[in-house]
Amino acid sequence: MENNLKVYAASSTTSKGRIYKEKIRGTRTEFQRDRDRVIHSSGFRRLVYKTQVFVNHEGDMYRTRLTHSLEVAQIGRTIARALSLNEDLVEAICLAHDLGHTPFGHAGQDALNECMLKYGGFEHNLQSLRLVDYLENKYLEFPGLNLTFETREGILKHCSSKNAKSLGEIGLRFINNQRPSLEAQIANVADEIAYNHHDIDDGLRSELIDIKEFCQLSLAKSESEIINKEYKNINKRQFINEIVRRMINQFVNDIVMKSSNLINEISPKNINDIRNAPQLIRYSKKYSIINSEIKSFLYDKLYNHPKVKEMTDQAETIIKFLFKKYSNQYSLMSEENRLLADNKTKKEGIKGGARVVCDYIAGMTDRYALEQYNKLNNNKV
Structure with missing residues (x-):
């Protein structure tokens, strides 16, 4: 091949x-x-x-x-x-x-x-x-x-x-x-x-x-x-x-x-x-x-x-809103991410929790981010 x-x-x-050694298969x-x-x-x-x-x-x-x-x-x-x-x-x-x-x-x-x-x-x-x-x-x-x-x-x-x-x-x-x-x-x-x-x-x-x-x-x-x-x-x-x-x-x-x-x-x-x-x-x-x-x-x-600028401005508003919301209240994220954010904050301070919030938002689809924004915000897009 x-x-x-x-x-x-x-x-x-x-x-x-690889970082972790594996057996060669197949x-x-x-x-x-x-x-x-x-x-x-x-x-x-x-x-x-x-x-x-x-x-x-x-x-x-x-x-x-x-x-x-x-x-x-x-x-x-x-x-x-x-x-x-x-x-x-x-x-x-x-x-x-x-x-x-x-x-x-x-x-x-x-x-x-x-x-x-x-x-x-x-x-x-x-x-x-x-x-x-x-x-x-x-x-x-x-x-x-x-x-x-x-x-x-x-x-x-x-x-x-x-x-x-x-x-x-x-x-x-x-x-x-x-x-x-x-x-x-x-x-x-x-x-x-x-x-x-x-x-x-x-x-x-x-x-x-x-x-x-x-x-x-x-x-x-x-x-x-x-x-x-x-x-x-x-x-x-x-x-x-x-x-x-x-x-x-x-x-x-x-x-x-x-x-x-x-x-x-x-x-x-x-x-x-x-x-x-x-x-x-x-x-x-x-x-x-x-x-x-x-x-x-x-x-x-x-x-x-x-x-396009209108769409990008809307996107900026949604991302910044979600980041602020989740950073102030970890419980608004999924249970897995809430626990991870709590743990990271205890070990690394605000920086650790912020990275978990960042990972959570970065992993979202457009659709899910918009749904979460509308769910957490009265001014729906």
């Missing part, structure tokens, strides 16, 4: 292993086991009711964190296969990368971080790691999912130097300015390709993005001209499907070509050569410019759209 990989690819046989590789553990986790199931940009109750056609994670995994596997790297590891990282996201997308994350500033802050990458290391409770032998070092490393895409120092070996690359595996680098770029183009898709379908303005972007313009030339009687829905598909394909092809050239230039002999090399999975200069153009467009036209 891992016989045709490049010598510098991540491999189960050279893995740095025919799956270590990274396939990681992937399966993520898929069967409660955190993964909850992603179906956690949003990207649009709040969950705004419409069923918009993407959730679950559909996004599946799309990231598809893009990631495509790139990994083209470069003869470990698809199973890429898939495991891609499926796990958003497990720690709060309800209500980035607005929820920002609000929860603001609530936690006095108590260590909130980073969704760290929360994803925290979830797979501690918060999932499926196994009798160990806490969390006990994933391999390589999958955990890939999940931790960003990390402050302060937090890195407390993470042991997995935080060292942020201190030593090293790179993760190529598989982790692929998951990172696949995430960006997916969310940019799927936000475009959702924005166009909701008509918050004007299709004529969108087609003035350099790549969209060239692709739309080709589409209109090839298909004379195409409707709007078909056009959106086609142009988003083509743009994703162009970015993937560029990543494969540019990354392949960069890897060949340094001729790495093993994965350690990758860790000490510059970033090798990246866009060409041309597509870096195109990517920046798309991100700026989305920021101006979608993320700052009055309707």
Whole structure:
């Protein structure tokens, strides 16, 4: 299953292993086991009711964190296969990368971080790691999912130097300015390709993005001209499907070509050569410019759209309200979390209790957070 990989690819046989040693069972590789553990986790199931940009109750056609994670995994596997790297590891990282996201997308994350500033802050990458290391409770032998070092490393895409120092070996690359595996680098770029183009898709379908303005972007313009030339009687829905598909394909092809050239230039002999090399999975200069153009467009036209701002303001209100309520009265949380918060407060003070409240809110779906807000607040949303 891992016989045709490049010598510098991540491999189960050279893995740095798991926190808790386990007996090797069955025919799956270590990274396939990681992937399966993520898929069967409660955190993964909850992603179906956690949003990207649009709040969950705004419409069923918009993407959730679950559909996004599946799309990231598809893009990631495509790139990994083209470069003869470990698809199973890429898939495991891609499926796990958003497990720690709060309800209500980035607005929820920002609000929860603001609530936690006095108590260590909130980073969704760290929360994803925290979830797979501690918060999932499926196994009798160990806490969390006990994933391999390589999958955990890939999940931790960003990390402050302060937090890195407390993470042991997995935080060292942020201190030593090293790179993760190529598989982790692929998951990172696949995430960006997916969310940019799927936000475009959702924005166009909701008509918050004007299709004529969108087609003035350099790549969209060239692709739309080709589409209109090839298909004379195409409707709007078909056009959106086609142009988003083509743009994703162009970015993937560029990543494969540019990354392949960069890897060949340094001729790495093993994965350690990758860790000490510059970033090798990246866009060409041309597509870096195109990517920046798309991100700026989305920021101006979608993320700052009055309707989206209204949703993000609502999300901020809900998260901050819940944090204050639960912090002042642990009994409003589930019995398990109340007991945990009481115990942590006795041992670590307010900071310990605040982290339990933070974990509780971060694990909520959009729907449940809204239900709790309406239940605890007279001014219903």
